[in-house]
Amino acid sequence: MEENQLQDQRQMSNHVVTNANSPEIMTNNIYTPAFLRQQIGKLVRVEFLIGTNNLVDRIGILEDVGASYILLRSLESNTTIYADIYSIKFVTISNSMANSNQYYNLYNNSMF
16 A cells, blocks of 8 residues: 555544444533544644743644644644644634635635
């Protein structure tokens, strides 16, 4: 197999799987992790509160959501960002397929 195919298989096996025994925060969308799990695969802009008044944002494709973290695939560097779910303050979610114009609009605080 090619290296890319092996990497894709490893990534697919790393996703959090929910079932009847999963905690409610992962299955009931009144909780942030469960709601965000419904957005996997979409282009998102996530704003984090760092300290008492510093907002930092990250933009990427939402890859996975756990009970206390999210994984974003950065479009700029094709890297994966692991982020603390408890510091998230705002999530802007694209409702259509990701493209370069949406990335530009998210980055420049515009609506898409």
